[in-house]
Amino acid sequence: QVTLRESGPALVKPTQTLTLTCTFSGFSLSTSGMCVSWIRQPPGKALEWLALIDWDDDKYYSTSLKTRLTISKDTSKNQVVLTMTNMDPVDTATYYCARSLCGDSEDFDYWGQGTLVTVSS
């Protein structure tokens, strides 16, 4: 059974760095073809893909946020970490992690429950 769970602070201040962790089970990121992405959703708005890391440790970022994002993985802990620098109130959103079967180009077949991050002083 595949599960993903996001964790991190519920509140960050403007200019701070956000660190989110996705802890997953039911698959391994060392398996060829496996990928994990971060996706966010501001309240009442649409989904926005942020970053992806694959089994081979290749990393991909949204072009509009590339300078602020870092994605990494700890295969032994079954975790993927996203950091976002210089947080702003417009970054207030629910942040999701989701699995992809990149080897088959099948995206986001499993999602976490999401974690709401509010940016406010």
Next chain:
Amino acid sequence: DVVMTQSPLSLPVTLGQPASISCRSSQSLVYSDGNTYLNWFQQRPGQSPRRLIYKVSNRDSGVPDRFSGSGSGTDFTLKISRVEAEDVGVYYCMQGTHWPPKLTFGGGTKVEIK
């Protein structure tokens, strides 16, 4: 970047009646391998998104057969043959063809009961 445009933004539907959601991409979604990487997701109120359809028309496991996807090139449609109360939510299309650099979602269509 590829832009995904959904219509309508809101879709009031009578229970038991059909519903249809359109998704158009700014570029063809046919990949060099011949596949078209267009997915549909459902997000019920207060829940995470759930994938319903992948590669245009393939239903995910457990998805009722009243959901169907169709289309080609730049024009795609999600159809619900007979809307049920549990189908209320926001539906998103998403392209994975023009990757990298970006996986792109549409703006969403809200399905509600009249």
